Amino acid sequence: MSGDELDYQLISSLRYDREALLSAHWNTSRNGDRQSPYLLLSYTVDRFATAAKTHSWATPPEFDLHWLERRCDASLKGKDPSQPYKIRIVHSKRGEFSIESAPVPKLxxxxxxxxxxxxxxxxxxxxxxxxxxxxxxxEPTSPSIFTSTKxxxxKVYNLARARVSIPAVGVEPGTPKDVILYRPGGxxxxxxxxxxxxxxEGRWVTPPLRVGCxxxxxxxxLIEDGKIVEGEVFTVDLKVGEILLLFNAVEGARLGELCTLS
Structure with missing residues (x-):
């Protein structure tokens, strides 16, 4: 087992954006009907709890939505509240949390x-x-606990980016490129x-969790709201030039285009 597999932490990132999120009903309804500048923070709580269980790690007994929200607020103390931020939450094997924030472009x-x-x-x-x-x-990537939890x-993501000549995340911030990972079976x-x-067939289809994503x-x-549905997609069916839907908790949803290496 490599050092990366022995010494690692759980992470999750999300967007802080008062202008975009305080008035967003879909965000408020998922936050105990309380307005929040944090994107889907209650879902991040669920995600950490599930990931910690998967790795057989403990979370603090006080860990819940309100506790995490207070910790996120503390990470932004002294910063411009009108500026959107990427909030990066790190959970150690010992059950300790650390939170960092970095500005991101306004919408x-x-x-x-x-x-x-x-x-x-x-x-x-x-x-x-x-x-x-x-x-x-x-090249294919074999699914593992490190692809099904963040x-x-x-390592596998950096190798995939390197194979298509995309710098590692953070080396060139804002690089509008990405790489599709797929299993040995395609x-x-x-x-x-x-x-x-x-x-x-007239709808957005996202790979199911069982593939290792x-x-x-x-x-x-997006699944709950019926914007996307689960279904297997194979590399043999991909078409150069087709439009893709990409999404995460920092950027929201964006469109992409399938390209080939020159």
């Missing part, structure tokens, strides 16, 4: 955080926003930093 239209999930790529309507260039990996062990899992959906909180919400 041109706050209500558009998940508007891309309503897109129909076969319609004549113009596509929303600049497209993220997405490349299929050149941890600081990023089943698509996700991209290196986003869950993914494909337009199939992450149970992202944005993914959970």
């Amino acid at each position: 041109s239209k706050p209500e558009d955080l998940f508007i891309a999930a309503t897109s129909n790529p076969t319609s004549s309507s113009p596509l929303l926003g600049p497209l993220i260039s997405v490349y299929p990996d050149t 941890t600081t062990n990023r 089943q698509v899992m996700e991209t290196s930093i986003r869950n993914i959906a494909f337009w199939r 992450l149970p992202g909180v944005a993914r959970r919400m």
Whole structure:
């Protein structure tokens, strides 16, 4: 077992955005009917609890939505509350939590955080926003506990990015490129930093959790709201130029385009 597999932490990232989220009913209704500037924070609590159980780790007895919200608030003390931030929450094997925040770009239209999930790529309507260039990996990735839970062990994702000449996350912030990871049997899992959906038979289809992808909180919400459905997607069925739906809890939903390596 490598050092990365022995020394790792659980992580989850989400968006803080007062302008986009305080008035968002879909966010309020999932936060005990209380307005919150944190995107789907209650789902992040659920995600940590499930991941900790998967890894046989303990969480603090006081760990719940209100406790985590207070910790997130403390991480933003002294910072401009009108600025959106990426909140990165780290959970150690000992049950300790640390939280970091970093500014992210404001949305041109706050209500558009998940508007891309309503897109129909076969319609004549113009596509929303600049497209993220997405490349299929050149080698398969075997699913593991490190693909089905989010941890600081990023080895398989960094290798996939390197194989298609995309820098590791954080080396070139904002790089509008990503890579699709897939199993040895050809089943698509996700991209290196986003869950993914494909337009199939008039709807967006996202790989099911059984293939080994992450149970992202944005993914959970989009399934609950009927914006996406689960279904297996195979690499042999991917078409260069097809429009993709990409989503996570920091960016919301964005569109991408399947590209090939030149």
